[in-house]
Amino acid sequence: MDLLERIAGALEKDGAPIRLCLxxxxxxxxxxxxxxxxxxxxxxRPASDYDRLELRRAVEAAGMLFDPKSSLEPGRPYLQIVDPGPTQVGEFEPVLMERMGRLEIYRPPIEHLIASKLVRGDARDIEDVVFLAGKHQPEIETIRDVVETFSQPAKQQALENLVYLDIIQP
Incomplete structure (x- = not known):
């Protein structure tokens, strides 16, 4: 939250809202x-709306790297712009989480976040899935429907990892 507050504070007071879907x-x-x-x-990126130059200035003023593509600096926070590809989220209507001045923070619906985390399925992702599923009690069929919209190989990986939801939500 602190990173977002620093970005919001670095934005000019006037102008169009900066909409970031995290x-x-x-x-x-x-x-x-x-x-x-x-x-x-x-x-x-597909669910966000921002002026790239203005966002870059605010992110860098907040002490973060902006959209690093080749290497990261250890311990330095960053903001990464993600396009569809290896990362899959599906089609969705963003959910507003927070507003800080001109900065509006959105997220996908929980079912989409869970489906996305099932693609990689590493230990941290599964911890996140367990937390999100426990807190929000999403319908497994809705998550499966989201996964079905993913392209391969992400779709197959997520379908295989759906077993984790069967275990935690009998």
Missing amino acids: IGSVACVFGGMMGRTSRDLDVW
């Missing part, structure tokens, strides 16, 4: 997951 672990941080932190902000 994906990844930040949804768990916003959701109150104990012990979960994130030094990166993953922005889903």
